[in-house]
Amino acid sequence: MCHRHRSSGNVSTVLVAAAFIVVALACVPHVLAQTPRASAPPSGASPSEPGRSSSKLDKAAASSAQAMAKYRASLEPVEAMYERELARQTELAEIRQELYERGTLSASDVQQGRRALVKAQKDVDDIRRQRVEVDRMMVEMRMIEVGKQRPLARGGYEETPGLVRFNGPAPWSLAEDVPKLQRFFQTRARPPVPTSTWGSRRRAWWGGAEARAELARGDLPDSRWPTIPEDVPVEQFYDSIDRDSKPGRNFPS
Template identity: 95%
Template sequence: MLVAAALIVVALACVPHVLAQTPRASAPPSGASPSEPGRSSSKLDKAAASSAQAMAKYRASLEPVEAMYERELARQTELAEIRQELYERGTLSASDVQQGRRALVKAQKDVDDIRRQRLEVDRMMVEMRMIEVGKQRPLARGGYEETPGLVRFNGPAPWSLAEDVPKLQRFFQARFGRSLPISAHGQTPLHDRMGFDHRNALDVALDPSSSDGRAFMEYLRSSGIPFIAAWGAIPGAASGAHIHVGQPSPRLVGRR
């Protein structure tokens, strides 16, 4: 029995660190160049198309990395159980167990981080869809439109992150007893890289088709606050449903 335990300990010590040799998915290339006076709308359209292609490529690059991290997490979970069993038998030191726990924590963090990146990309792909619909079918001031998977309201009320976000947070907390799930408050690094002006917009991670999503949109509409919400199947995106509060931001901006 001791010989078998010793062999397991040796095997644990020799487990290859596969992730250390595996490159992480690179960030998406910037989709916009610095703005120039008088640049034609056709150039903006080409830049937008380039951004969409870059985002789709980046999204695809995340999938194999996420699968690899999930396999590593499963492996570290199994090894942690083996280490604990060997420790209880007295054939493995406490320091070895702690080292294994640190490896498990790192594996979990890698999975959480890559999933967060994927969700951000999915939300951005949904936002691109919102922008495209807004260009094709502009809404009049005060106009409201609801189609399968998309709700838009061009609210007439002034909108400000500084003044209005606290009101939205208070409403949601009072109505549902939890914090408003904000996924993007103003400009984010991903918006910078993809060239979207999101400085006066708020993204809320609510499924618009859910009861709380519907209630939130009703509150926005009754307050005259503009929003656009999308959910359902987006080519290349597995998730990303959210509510964008504020005017759509189709303008491509240069990186600062």
């Protein structure tokens, strides 16, 4: 129990300090960008004061990240210990219940065992919540560090321990580019073909170049589109179309 109380106190201190650092680091770039530049620095002010403040915040953030990493590592053996205790109390609760049903154990003993089981479960739940919270804070601090890195050039790739960065060869936006795909399928196929980007897998118009040409010319009516059964993988269905296709059919070989 002493270890548990000490762990809860440590995580509160670490998380509060880390939250302050995270908020400060997130706000500094915005504040610096919004602050108007003075025409001349006041007398006695150092031109490098913003840089010095930023350096102090960086050091504080690094120190907080190290403290959180150490605390995160210390949670693992504690969590394992609580899980073992939970398993033990679960087994004891079953034994107590069996003895009570046989009449060899009093009801008060059974209730005491149930309270011990509830406490063991609470200890496990608490330590898991602490671990999840620390992981979330560490991810947020990592995101801030990534945000301060230089942007990659178009098509650039960078791999470091714990992080892989890639900037695609062309810009992509769900809001702008998905409608382009939709318009492409609607204008190239007659009747219009539903875009798979929106999650449609029931309908298929895949049957080789000739079949796609028929669809583009409008030779294949909507009622004769192939329908993929729910229990058949898409790739297997496409292969069966290619296998079964014969000249003169909707999906010629």
